[in-house]
Amino acid sequence: MTLHYPDIFLQFRCICGDCRDNCCRTGWDIEVDRRTFEFYSGLRDPLAVRFVDSVYEEEGCLYMKHEGGCPFMNGKGLCGLQLLYGEGHISEICREHPRFYEWFGDYKEAGVGLSCEEAARLLMGHERPIVFSERQTDEETDSLEFDSKLFEGVKMIRERLIDILQDRGFTVLQRLGMVVFSAEDIQQAVFDEDVKRLKQISGMLAIDGFRIEMMNEAGDHYYIHEDQGLGRMAEIMGKMEYLDGGFGELFSLTREDIERIAECEGRFDREYGGSSYELENLAVYFIYRYLIKAVRDYAVKERLFMAVFCTLAVRLLFLREYAENGALPDKERRCFLVKEFSKEIEYDADNMDIIYGEIQDGGLNSDILCGLIFGEG
Ligand code: SF4
Known part of the structure; x- marks a missing residue:
């Protein structure tokens, strides 16, 4: 098996x-794998019995009963089961979180999800472009079928998009704009399973002159005004449900908020410029993690627009605090906002469905995204 992963993995x-925000306290469903359940079922000590008694079955899966947090976590935030029986005897999800994987035959991708504060800190502290590597493992080949040619095509175009996102000759916003511009063409080629066309698109996107041309074209087009884009973003974020109600408040924007944000945006970009690799890394994370899934469902545009939208939403969180306080939120606060965004939005399937639904219905389209990126054009 070939394992493909970013350096932060x-x-x-x-x-x-x-x-400070232990995932065992989050209140998410804690799935228990059969192997772990069977191990504890064979033991008689009180902790093992308590564990077995806390497990219930729903739709063929086992889960642990809990009220808002794992009942086996001790006062120091450590896992009582792991302390007694070792890492090999905790549920797979507990051992692996926040790591994520994707399998395609003898190829496996890995990464770390940003709902974990340490993963968010690694991504946000990565000043150089994120590097991807491969190595061989002795894991068995996965049996789920997929179109291997299309897989190679999507993987290739994803590499090109990551290359664009890491092209520091352009601003982060310009790079996000290039992703939006290329989305329709890539979508059509994937939909047609036209790998040759994907190669052509990738070839064009590799040319510096083509990238500059794309940016110039952006300036020649009229897009909706940025404040409409901000209003739409606030509307979409307002439809979501939040674990911590206060987080949703960060996206509720009055007309005055929008005006204040628009007025200080230039200053924000200048002051934040030296740290803009954070947003680069965030966009790379979303595209790396989600675009490859299009091999199975062809949904390219949804994922590219989602990646751009989420990156812009995090930027808005930074920008809003800048507008309110007259100073950039510090690094720790920015890491916190990224982690919370991931926890509240990315790791909530219903909230992600709201974003994807808006893209499918055209309520979140290239005009809205370009409005947010380029302003009036
Ligand atoms: S560092 Fe990440 S994986 Fe570890 S307890 Fe915190 S949230 Fe969970």
């Missing part, structure tokens, strides 16, 4: 008791 280590 290998750097990641859970900070356990030092974590």
